[in-house]
Amino acid sequence: MEISKEQVDFKRKRWIAAASIALFGLLLFFTLFSNTLQSVALPKVRTGTATSGGLAYTLEGSGVLRPIKQAELPNPAGWQVRQVLVKEGEAVKAGQRLVLYDSSSAERELEDEIAQLDKMYIALEAAQDQYIASTVGGDELGSREAKRELAARQIDLSVQRRKIEGLRERLKRQRELTAPFDGIVVEMNAVEGLASAGQPDAVISSRDFGYQLDLVADGELVDRLELAAGQPIELRIAAAGKQPERSLKGIIDEMTDEDSRRAGSPEGDGGETSSAVRQKRLRIHVADSSLRGGEQVSVRLKRPSSEKGWIVPNEAVHREGESKFIFTVDQQRGALGNVFVARKVPIEASASNGRETMIPPDRLYAGDLIILESSEPLQDGNRVRLQ
Amino acid sequence: MAVRKGLLTAGLGMIGLLLLLPIAITFTHSLMTEQELTIDYGPIGQRTEATETGADTFVNLKWLPDKVTLEQYGKLLVYTPNYLLMFWNSAGLVVPIIVGQTAVAALAAYAFAKLKFRGRDSLFLAYLLAMLMPFQVTLVPNYIMADKLGLLHRPGAVILPGVFAAFGVFMLRQFMLHIPYAYIEAAKMDGAGHLRIFLTIILPMVKSGMAALVVLLFVDYWNMVEQPLIFLDDPFKQPLSVFLSRLTGEWGTVFAASMLYMSPMLLLFLYAETYFIQGVQWSGIKG
Numbered sequence A: 001m002e003i004s005k006e007q008v009d010f011k012r013k014r015w016i017a018a019a020s021i022a023l024f025g026l027l028l029f030f031t032l033f034s035n036t037l038q039s040v041a042l043p044k045v046r047t048g049t050a051t052s053g054g055l056a057y058t059l060e061g062s063g064v065l066r067p068i069k070q071a072e073l074p075n076p077a078g079w080q081v082r083q084v085l086v087k088e089g090e091a092v093k094a095g096q097r098l099v100l101y102d103s104s105s106a107e108r109e110l111e112d113e114i115a116q117l118d119k120m121y122i123a124l125e126a127a128q129d130q131y132i133a134s135t136v137g138g139d140e141l142g143s144r145e146a147k148r149e150l151a152a153r154q155i156d157l158s159v160q161r162r163k164i165e166g167l168r169e170r171l172k173r174q175r176e177l178t179a180p181f182d183g184i185v186v187e188m189n190a191v192e193g194l195a196s197a198g199q200p201d202a203v204i205s206s207r208d209f210g211y212q213l214d215l216v217a218d219g220e221l222v223d224r225l226e227l228a229a230g231q232p233i234e235l236r237i238a239a240a241g242k243q244p245e246r247s248l249k250g251i252i253d254e255m256t257d258e259d260s261r262r263a264g265s266p267e268g269d270g271g272e273t274s275s276a277v278r279q280k281r282l283r284i285h286v287a288d289s290s291l292r293g294g295e296q297v298s299v300r301l302k303r304p305s306s307e308k309g310w311i312v313p314n315e316a317v318h319r320e321g322e323s324k325f326i327f328t329v330d331q332q333r334g335a336l337g338n339v340f341v342a343r344k345v346p347i348e349a350s351a352s353n354g355r356e357t358m359i360p361p362d363r364l365y366a367g368d369l370i371i372l373e374s375s376e377p378l379q380d381g382n383r384v385r386l387q
Numbered sequence B: 001m002a003v004r005k006g007l008l009t010a011g012l013g014m015i016g017l018l019l020l021l022p023i024a025i026t027f028t029h030s031l032m033t034e035q036e037l038t039i040d041y042g043p044i045g046q047r048t049e050a051t052e053t054g055a056d057t058f059v060n061l062k063w064l065p066d067k068v069t070l071e072q073y074g075k076l077l078v079y080t081p082n083y084l085l086m087f088w089n090s091a092g093l094v095v096p097i098i099v100g101q102t103a104v105a106a107l108a109a110y111a112f113a114k115l116k117f118r119g120r121d122s123l124f125l126a127y128l129l130a131m132l133m134p135f136q137v138t139l140v141p142n143y144i145m146a147d148k149l150g151l152l153h154r155p156g157a158v159i160l161p162g163v164f165a166a167f168g169v170f171m172l173r174q175f176m177l178h179i180p181y182a183y184i185e186a187a188k189m190d191g192a193g194h195l196r197i198f199l200t201i202i203l204p205m206v207k208s209g210m211a212a213l214v215v216l217l218f219v220d221y222w223n224m225v226e227q228p229l230i231f232l233d234d235p236f237k238q239p240l241s242v243f244l245s246r247l248t249g250e251w252g253t254v255f256a257a258s259m260l261y262m263s264p265m266l267l268l269f270l271y272a273e274t275y276f277i278q279g280v281q282w283s284g285i286k287g
Helices: A002-041 A104-137 A140-174 A219-224 B002-030 B034-041 B071-079 B081-114 B120-132 B135-148 B156-163 B167-177 B181-189 B194-205 B207-222 B226-231 B240-244 B251-271 B273-283
Strands: A044-049 A051-053 A056-064 A070-073 A081-084 A097-101 A176-178 A183-188 A202-206 A211-218 A232-237 A246-264 A274-286 A296-304 A309-313 A318-320 A323-334 A337-346 A356-359 A369-374
Touching: A002 B071, A002 B081, A002 B251, A044 A323, A056 A211, A056 A219, A097 A202, A104 A140, A211 A219, A211 A246, A211 A296, A219 A274, A232 A274, B002 B251, B034 B251, B071 B081, B071 B251, B081 B120, B081 B156, B081 B167, B081 B194, B081 B207, B081 B240, B081 B251, B120 B167, B135 B156, B135 B226, B156 B226, B167 B207, B181 B194, B194 B207, B207 B251, B207 B273, B226 B240, B240 B251, B251 B273
Parallel strands: none
Antiparallel strands: A044 A369, A051 A309, A056 A296, A070 A202, A081 A097, A097 A176, A183 A202, A211 A274, A232 A246, A232 A296, A246 A274, A309 A356, A318 A323, A323 A337, A323 A369
């Protein structure tokens, strides 16, 4: 009885000892490995640091230079081209002949009309003779009739004269194409021996008035760059043929409002939010004697913003309704070593260009890690795992 | 007589059940899901729209979980590393206190019980007074002393006063008084010194008393809140007892943490149960 009681007691103690070891072992295991176990389930984030400085606003655009004054000269009568006197790219003076046309049919018509006139003179003489005969013969009635006849012939005669005058003038005008002003032959479509088909035979552009370029840019960007009418602007002309790339001076001639464009925001979370972006049209005037018009030119304006702050990539900026925010990584002291926690930083007053966003300098400290990308949507205070 | 005995048994049984109730509730609730607990205990102490309109403000006390789950324990062990750290903090404070106080108390109790020297009884009386004084009275002197010793905000500030507490001395002295002086005289005659007498004769005889002391001390210091709260300012160095009172967010975790917190005490008590009961009976002290 006594022995069996001791045995029971011994067994019980062994069982309790085993339970204690199991309990402490379990707690020890989790103490050592809970952080590891937990971090497997944490959202993984990619981070970067913000750079201090100003935001660079860049305006980029390209277009084709167009002459401000340009004349399209059509074939005046649709006649065949007899001779082309100038080539494309040639400089011409006002009044210089460019194209001669085959006017033989009009000349023939003119000769016919002149012959008709001669015939009318003869008829007039016949009427005069009849009048004289009637008057001498004393035929009162015949004399009056002959007088009327004579007057009508004279009217016909002057009509015919005017007609010939008109024909002559037209012939002179339509026989050739002349330059309306000093300029350059931009286009020459006339081909000898053919009548023109639809297109103007020649296009002349004036040198004296210069060239212009139309660019459309976001209004906000234009404001940030502090562009205004009358300001000089630098253009680059692309390399074409033997001509190397070179720069040109231009002047902003005028700025007009354009229709807004709808833009999807690339940094928006969930769903494409589109907003109207105000646009402006810039008309840039270029005066350069070496230009011919039609050149491809590009504009690249870069200007740092006047205010300074932290520059973060746009992908780090999140949007929630109207407000914007970023997440930074906070290092906190945890029970078992340091832990990283996502901290939400609101950035209401921020400026942005296409790639980067500037946030006020008081929102971050130097060296703060900014979360650029996360494997899961984050909330303020979430623990995260750094990649 | 039999009726009286039966009534007494029933009455005591009822009281026993009543005392077990909190533990049973803690255990069953630690197996419930967080949702179930939120539904059952949602409006405790809160003025919600439902309670304002005069709706039922009582909680829905349930004994058994709808769905038994170990989710809360998993959450506690994996997602609350603070809990584990605090557990080891507690152990780091309690083990030195128990080992130290048992050693110091056994030696001091031997002196008070079996040595004869002048002023022994008045010294013991002073010791008793120190024990009778509530903790709050000695708090300020303890604090100043810890500051002077450069122990403030270190575990030593909690451990040292614990090691030299008077309770162990008093308890073990009561044990040793029961040991007949004849044992010691016989040993002396055989040429044993005080250390030998203490180690080979007295200690084995007060084994059950020591066990009882260990259990009582463990319960006492495992549950301490004020001392670490005052002497340790770093929340990551405070023991579990302090941390447990801060686990307010999630009910399920609180229940699971309480169960885990209770388990070392329970295991220790079960292990030393026979000694403990013996010891308490002998010393005439109730815990």
